[in-house]
Amino acid sequence: xxxxxxxxxxxxxxxxxxxxxxxxxxxxxxxxxxxxxxxxxxxxxxxxxxxxxxxxxxxxxxxxxxxxxxxxxxxxxxxxxxxxxxxxxxxxxxxxxxxxxxxxxxxxxxxxxxxxxxxxxxxxxxxxxxxxxxxxxxxxxxxxxxxxxxxxxxxxxxxxxxxxxxxxxxxxxxxxxxxxxxxxxxxxxxxxxxxxxxxxxxxxxxxxxxxxxxxxxxxxxxxxxxxxxxxxxxxxxxxxxxxxxxxxxxxxxxxxxxxxxxxxxxxxxxxxxxxxxxxxxxxxxxxxxxxxxxxxxxxxxxxxxxxxxxxxxxxxxxxxxxxxxxxxxxxxxxxxxxxxxxxxxxxxxxxxxxxxxxxxxxxxxxxxxxxxxxxxxxxxxxxxxxxxxxxxxxxxxxxxxxxxxxxxxxxxxxxxxxxxxxxxxxxxxxxxxxxxxxxxxxxxxxxxxxxxxxxxxxxxxxxxxxxxxxxxxxxxxxxxxxxxxxxxxxxxxxxxxxxxxxxxxxxxxxx
Numbered sequence: 002x003x004x005x006x007x008x009x010x011x012x013x014x015x016x017x018x019x020x021x022x023x024x025x026x027x028x029x030x031x032x033x034x035x036x037x038x039x040x041x042x043x044x045x046x047x048x049x050x051x052x053x054x055x056x057x058x059x060x061x062x063x064x065x066x067x068x069x070x071x072x073x074x075x076x077x078x079x080x081x082x083x084x085x086x087x088x089x090x091x092x093x094x095x096x097x098x099x100x101x102x103x104x105x106x107x108x109x110x111x112x113x114x115x116x117x118x119x120x121x122x123x124x125x126x127x128x129x130x131x132x133x134x135x136x137x138x139x140x141x142x143x144x145x146x147x148x149x150x151x152x153x154x155x156x157x158x159x160x161x162x163x164x165x166x167x168x169x170x171x172x173x174x175x176x177x178x179x180x181x182x183x184x185x186x187x188x189x190x191x192x193x194x195x196x197x198x199x200x201x202x203x204x205x206x207x208x209x210x211x212x213x214x215x216x217x218x219x220x221x222x223x224x225x226x227x228x229x230x231x232x233x234x235x236x237x238x239x240x241x242x243x244x245x246x247x248x249x250x251x252x253x254x255x256x257x258x259x260x261x262x263x264x265x266x267x268x269x270x271x272x273x274x275x276x277x278x279x280x281x282x283x284x285x286x287x288x289x290x291x292x293x294x295x296x297x298x299x300x301x302x303x304x305x306x307x308x309x310x311x312x313x314x315x316x317x318x319x320x321x322x323x324x325x326x327x328x329x330x331x332x333x334x335x336x337x338x339x340x341x342x343x344x345x346x347x348x349x350x351x352x353x354x355x356x357x358x359x360x361x362x363x364x365x366x367x368x369x370x371x372x373x374x375x376x377x378x379x380x381x382x383x384x385x386x387x388x389x390x391x392x393x394x395x396x397x398x399x400x401x402x403x404x405x406x407x408x409x410x411x412x413x414x415x416x417x418x419x420x421x422x423x424x425x426x427x428x429x430x431x432x433x434x435x436x437x438x439x440x441x442x443x444x445x446x447x448x449x450x451x452x453x454x455x456x457x458x459x460x461x462x463x464x465x466x467x468x469x470x471x472x473x474x475x476x477x478x479x480x481x482x483x484x485x486x487x488x489x490x491x492x493x494x495x496x497x498x499x500x501x502x503x504x505x506x507x508x509x510x511x512x
Contacts, residue, residue: 004511005135006030006042007123009116009144010099013042013085014049014076019099020333021422022141022171025227025269032270032499033506034082041133045119046074046087048094053077057086058131062121065114065185066193071122073131086132088122110186112144113179113213117191120147124158137511138166140221143177146213147191149220154197167510168221171419173235173249174337176214178204187211206250215251223510224258225265227420228441232266234417244460246337246417246439265509268444270499271425279406283327286403287319293397307381307394314384314391318365325363326478328355329408329432331401331423332415334372334380334394341414341437343379344464351464352380355412355471356387362475366412367391369401405430410474414455414467418442428452431493433485435474437463451491 010023013030017023030040054074061070069090076085092115101111123145126132140148145168152162181199182189188202188211189195201219204212218224226232235255237247248255258264294315298308332338342352359366366387371377371394384392393400405411411427411434420441424434428451436442438454446452455470457463478485 003039003135004137006139007145008141011044030083032503036503039082041084043086045093046089060125062125064118109177114186116144117147124151138164140168142171143213146217150216153220166221167223168217169225178210178212181211218254224263228268228444229266230443231419231440244463267505269420270502271497281406289399293400297395326409328366328410329404330368330412332370334370334376338415340416341464352383356390360389365389369393371395408432428492428495433488433492
């Protein structure tokens, strides 16, 4: 069996990772290959100059009423049954990054155009045989949705429209919405001759707009959501006031998919290599964190306050012996991840209350992540107020790996979490997690068995329960070490295996 995966990210290639989708697109093909499936993975070429390339071919596509020539390369990778493929065009590499930030009022404009061209090239390469026709096509998130739109509505590709197509929803909050017309970045600007069914493609809230994610949900044969619990949560409408994040406007389409037997919830897997970081020390972390901070500082002529305070705090941590719990958190700084930490609790922010609780146990909190500028500012100011908080504004693989290895408790109070990889990485290293019991977190972390969890029907209740759960957890660690070590051992023994995921893909997504 041959599968073609189409995505925006792929951590098998350097510089092509932003979020967890890149881990899935890296690991799932390997697991499928071990079960005899051949997999081609294709993403845009963001400028992978150092990589050894093998020329595959060229395609010319009509896009924005102009011919565009795109080049397909296979990237030399020593993987049996897995081929890494990139499609090159100046539009993909000019920004030097996977995603672009557009001006307010034009969300997704640059990226939507870029990925629409990429998708058109995939379709043309399949038609011309430059890409081998697969037994199943697997699309990931909204960035690949125009593939199925073109296959279903463009007569030129009618010979391909019977391909079985699976669509994985990694983050339903990001849907890639653009106008149908009257904009340079719109469906009719990209494909002016395309005749389409607007009822299947329009956004339910903005009917004059094209919604790529909704289009894929309606047009693909199987819809994969990345955890069983989340596949149920997305069937309900979101209620932000009560702190519930569900289908984000697409719940009716997902209900229709479920009633047709198209909706599948399969938890992502995690790799379990021999741990090369065993024996790592806090001194190793301090050294790595300082090097990483210096690298971030050097990228700007003006020293940012967040980096200066973090460096001073790092020196403070190094200079004092601390035997209390080390609480860690690694992830993108978005409302999804840290909304609860920014709520008010008795007149103070929850992040301050968390720091106070940890301080009562002589502990420290280290947070690694970047994202929303306003949230970065909130956490920088919280670091200035709390002497036991180190906030490292950015991402460094080496720093993150050491935090998973050295932390006593991993904090992940996401408001919603389709699957989550951070909790799996922490558990793999023997670090119990404290999580909001939603989505993939509910499917992986069991309260008082392999970690700690909380929930609540409102934002205020969730925030209070987060604080009380942290208080209870720290007391267990202090007062009942035997119970703590049992929970820690249970976390370390958990296995969320890719071989099982691959089996589920083969039996439920590709048939």
